[in-house]
Amino acid sequence: MIITQKRSRARKGFTLVELMIATVILVIVGLAIGVVVVDGQTTWNTMYDRINSDVVTDSYVVRKKFDAVIRNASSSKLILAGDGSWIEVYYYADASSTVVDRYARFYVSGSDLNVEYGQLSPRATIDVETVCGNVSECTFKQAGTSAQMKLILDNGTQSQTIVTSAVAHNK
Amino acid sequence: MKKLLQSKRQGSAVPLAVVSIIILLAMGVGLLGLGFNSRILSIRNSSDIEARCAADAGLTIALFEMNEILKAKLWNSGTLPQATDVSLPYCDAVYSYNVTGDHLGGYVIKSVGKSGLAQRTVYATTELKGLFDNAVLTKADLILKAGTLVDGYNSLDKHDKNTNADIATQSTLDSSITLNSGVVINGDVRVGLGGNPNTAIKDLGANIAGLKYGATQKEPLPQITVPATLLNKGTDISATSDTVTITPADSGTYTAINLKSSTDPGVLEISGGDVELHVAGDIQLGQSCQIIVKEGSTLTLYVDGNIHSRESSGIGVESKAKTAKALELYATGNDTQYFDVKANSDWVGVIYAPNADVDLYAKGDAYGSVVSNNFEFKSGGSYHYDRALKKVSVEDEGIRLVVDRWSEGKS
Numbered sequence: 106m107i108i109t110q111k112r113s114r115a116r117k118g119f120t121l122v123e124l125m126i127a128t129v130i131l132v133i134v135g136l137a138i139g140v141v142v143v144d145g146q147t148t149w150n151t152m153y154d155r156i157n158s159d160v161v162t163d164s165y166v167v168r169k170k171f172d173a174v175i176r177n178a179s180s181s182k183l184i185l186a187g188d189g190s191w192i193e194v195y196y197y198a199d200a201s202s203t204v205v206d207r208y209a210r211f212y213v214s215g216s217d218l219n220v221e222y223g224q225l226s227p228r229a230t231i232d233v234e235t236v237c238g239n240v241s242e243c244t245f246k247q248a249g250t251s252a253q254m255k256l257i258l259d260n261g262t263q264s265q266t267i268v269t270s271a272v273a274h275n276k
Numbered sequence: 277m278k279k280l281l282q283s284k285r286q287g288s289a290v291p292l293a294v295v296s297i298i299i300l301l302a303m304g305v306g307l308l309g310l311g312f313n314s315r316i317l318s319i320r321n322s323s324d325i326e327a328r329c330a331a332d333a334g335l336t337i338a339l340f341e342m343n344e345i346l347k348a349k350l351w352n353s354g355t356l357p358q359a360t361d362v363s364l365p366y367c368d369a370v371y372s373y374n375v376t377g378d379h380l381g382g383y384v385i386k387s388v389g390k391s392g393l394a395q396r397t398v399y400a401t402t403e404l405k406g407l408f409d410n411a412v413l414t415k416a417d418l419i420l421k422a423g424t425l426v427d428g429y430n431s432l433d434k435h436d437k438n439t440n441a442d443i444a445t446q447s448t449l450d451s452s453i454t455l456n457s458g459v460v461i462n463g464d465v466r467v468g469l470g471g472n473p474n475t476a477i478k479d480l481g482a483n484i485a486g487l488k489y490g491a492t493q494k495e496p497l498p499q500i501t502v503p504a505t506l507l508n509k510g511t512d513i514s515a516t517s518d519t520v521t522i523t524p525a526d527s528g529t530y531t532a533i534n535l536k537s538s539t540d541p542g543v544l545e546i547s548g549g550d551v552e553l554h555v556a557g558d559i560q561l562g563q564s565c566q567i568i569v570k571e572g573s574t575l576t577l578y579v580d581g582n583i584h585s586r587e588s589s590g591i592g593v594e595s596k597a598k599t600a601k602a603l604e605l606y607a608t609g610n611d612t613q614y615f616d617v618k619a620n621s622d623w624v625g626v627i628y629a630p631n632a633d634v635d636l637y638a639k640g641d642a643y644g645s646v647v648s649n650n651f652e653f654k655s656g657g658s659y660h661y662d663r664a665l666k667k668v669s670v671e672d673e674g675i676r677l678v679v680d681r682w683s684e685g686k687s
Contacts, residue, residue, distance in 0.1 A: 177682070181492065183492055197681070249492055250492045
């Protein structure tokens with residue numbers, strides 16, 4: 106009888122059922138936390154990409170560049186390609202210029218959006234600047250003294266459509 | 277089991293829960309921070325755009341008010357427009373502007389737009405723009421005869437080597453501009469607002485040194501009114517086989533001008549200075565009859581009717597420098613007019629007739645500028661645009677202020 110009591114004291118612990126229940130609860134809780142963590146991480150990555158990915162930051166740069174060049178351009182003429190693939194505007198080199206003596210042309214080369222600066226007379230290229238890459242589509246339009254650009258940037262994982270317009274202000 | 281539950285030993289559930297909460301909290305804070313930064317960036321961008329629009333609006337309004345002052349000819353510096361913190365409709369932006377300078381040295385407009393913390397400032401200098409900015413500007417059709425050379429010169433500055441001269445139409449219809457074979461344009465060819473130059477220009481073998489393009493804005497063609505200072509003379513000016521001389525003292529309104537040829541051609545001679553004539557009816561030049569503007573004199577003609585020129589008749593200007601402003605011809609009628617203008621040698625002068633169809637025949641070259649409804653250069657040599665016409669004063673007809681140079685700053 107004494108031996109039996111000792112044995113029963115020594116066998117105290119979890120039953121198999123208790124262990125299984127505990128394990129199931131732990132697995133469920135773990136999975137739930139895991140799902141939430143993974144979902145949160147995915148959401149974070151998505152949001153971060155939407156705000157800070159290369160196509161998004163490039164879109165800001167493109168807008169600023171297009172805005173600056175067009176607004177400073179001469180409103181007397183904006184030359185557009187027949188298919189809207191490029192636009193050329195004219196501007197003054199500096200404050201001492203008496204006539205419009207420079208041009209700037211936005212165009213797509215490969216997957217890059219470039220802006221070419223040059224002098225008019227005689228016509229010669231001064232500089233070509235790459236504004237952004239990952240261009241999948243780009244069209245320009247003109248209405249009066251304003252120019253519009255529709256640009257789609259696609260880096261393979263994210264696509265960003267930019268529509269921007271600006272009015273030429275100089276003579 | 278009972279003992280285990282009563283045990284004071286700590287389990288792992290609470291730390292696990294705390295760690296989970298911290299992780300979720302960190303993620304939540306991170307996402308909130310990301311969203312907040314994105315929102316701040318978005319607000320800054322929209323504020324910047326609003327401020328820019330407000331600054332542009334201020335500049336446009338200041339320029340409009342300047343032109344209203346120009347129309348009223350109130351050139352007093354005290355009347356220069358200014359405004360402070362005017363609300364831009366449908367947004368929170370405000371604009372302020374002020375104008376400095378005078379009509380001799382030019383004006384500078386400063387316009388500031390504000391929205392939230394964003395502020396944009398634009399500056400513009402202005403210049404006066406007259407009616408004759410192109411060699412030829414039409415509302416509808418423009419036809420140049422074969423072999424016409426269109427270029428520029430400057431009657432006020434012999435050293436000006438710029439020979440650029442533009443021609444333009446405000447029409448966008450097909451073949452609005454016809455350039456016959458051998459035409460040479462030493463400048464641009466412009467068609468109407470939004471027009472397609474490839475269809476609006478009928479090129480039959482011309483050489484265009486500049487660009488072909490659609491206009492970016494429609495140039496206003498204001499109606500010219502006859503100066504109230506011209507007194508009604510109640511008669512016409514006529515000369516039959518004789519010469520009639522008109523001096524500045526004879527300036528006024530006449531019913532018509534009739535020059536007839538009998539034994540000799542009738543001649544109307546303008547001399548002694550600046551003559552202004554308003555002709556309420558037609559101008560008829562009989563065969564070989566002439567209107568001659570003598571060297572040193574100018575003639576400004578306001579014509580309500582038509583101009584008919586018979587064979588070998590013409591309007592001649594004696595100007596060694598080929599000063600186009602020596603003869604100014606304005607169509608002031610209410611209906612469609614027709615100007616049949618001839619010159620026995622060179623044609624020198626400007627024609628502003630946006631409601632008239634103008635045909636120009638010259639036995640020599642043509643010097644000056646034409647603004648008309650339809651225009652055809654029917655005969656003559658080359659067509660030279662007087663670039664001195666770009667220099668205008670507040671006393672000239674139909675002037676307006678436009679932006680000359682524009683710049684932008686952040687503050």
